[in-house]
Amino acid sequence: MNTPLRLGTRRSTLALVQSRWVADALAAASGRAVELVPMSSAGDESGAPIASFGSVGVFVAALREALAAGEVDLVVHSYKDLPTAPDPRLRLAAVPVRADERDALVTRDGRAARDLAPGSRVGTGSPRRAAQLLAANPELELVPLRGNVDSRLSRVGELEGVVLAMAGLSRLDAVGPGVRPLPVEELVPAPAQGALAVECRADDPLTAAVVSTVEHGPTRCVVTAERAVLAGLDAGCTAPVGAHAHLAGGELHVTGLAAAPDGRTVLRATSSGPAESAQALGLAVAGRLRDAGAHALLAAAADLAPADPRSVPTPVAGSGT
Numbered sequence: 001m002n003t004p005l006r007l008g009t010r011r012s013t014l015a016l017v018q019s020r021w022v023a024d025a026l027a028a029a030s031g032r033a034v035e036l037v038p039m040s041s042a043g044d045e046s047g048a049p050i051a052s053f054g055s056v057g058v059f060v061a062a063l064r065e066a067l068a069a070g071e072v073d074l075v076v077h078s079y080k081d082l083p084t085a086p087d088p089r090l091r092l093a094a095v096p097v098r099a100d101e102r103d104a105l106v107t108r109d110g111r112a113a114r115d116l117a118p119g120s121r122v123g124t125g126s127p128r129r130a131a132q133l134l135a136a137n138p139e140l141e142l143v144p145l146r147g148n149v150d151s152r153l154s155r156v157g158e159l160e161g162v163v164l165a166m167a168g169l170s171r172l173d174a175v176g177p178g179v180r181p182l183p184v185e186e187l188v189p190a191p192a193q194g195a196l197a198v199e200c201r202a203d204d205p206l207t208a209a210v211v212s213t214v215e216h217g218p219t220r221c222v223v224t225a226e227r228a229v230l231a232g233l234d235a236g237c238t239a240p241v242g243a244h245a246h247l248a249g250g251e252l253h254v255t256g257l258a259a260a261p262d263g264r265t266v267l268r269a270t271s272s273g274p275a276e277s278a279q280a281l282g283l284a285v286a287g288r289l290r291d292a293g294a295h296a297l298l299a300a301a302a303d304l305a306p307a308d309p310r311s312v313p314t315p316v317a318g319s320g321t
């Protein structure tokens, strides 16, 4: 008997593509059949801006509740959208191999941020992206932008450019000539960008064993370090914080960034050491950023967040990191 595992997923095109990819990889690696169970979340149903729900965790919460209640056996998230606090009812049963972790600037002709004319309008809902673009070209006008990948892409033309994750663009087969990948040194990505998180219930070791067949150790290592930077700063996925880690010759190299939303102050810190110390290295980077004044920057950024969500333009569902 091969009872299918039930994989709970959001209904957005990107979520469905990601979930289908995990389901196929799991079926191939374990021989176990997997069926998708599309579910709605408050974040997808509502047209209101994220700020009005309290946190971007809404995209994750509905899936987690269904999993904890036993309605599904596993769920797939974009790792960067997960809150840093663990959910004791659940276990992170697998981190599959990461896709391209870079951000991309999408324009009509694929030009660089520094080559955009003064006053050019660039759309992003992410303070992390806005700060780093402004650092590269202080003459840009950053425009708040939310919505799914397709709706954000459709704004190119009316806006000079938009910034999106390469992972989302490539999963949606939307990497055209206007897409310019930004080196991680130029625009430090969100912690765990491009990676997926596969969760099952903490008390379900049988499913965990099946799910572990899609685990990719090197990806788990780098995202553990990156997420420790975020956790060590007590920051969430909407803070102007970036982190990137890579393995080279058995050493793990971690870079963290905290920025003022206007890009005038950009703090960076790095740490290197053995891969086994991923968590500690990420926390060390957070500590150095804190010593350099990151908390004051992040507090100022939080104060700048609009108090009245109705004042935020383009209220389309979808998250904005």
Ligand SMILES: NCc1[nH]cc(CCC(=O)O)c1CC(=O)O
Binding pocket: 078, 079, 080, 081, 149, 163, 164, 165, 167, 168, 192, 193, 194, 195, 196, 318, 319, 320, 321
């Ligand atoms: N916050 C939205 C979100 N969550 C995951 C992705 C893309 C895929 C990924 O980074 O894993 C995106 C879109 C984007 O940031 O452009």
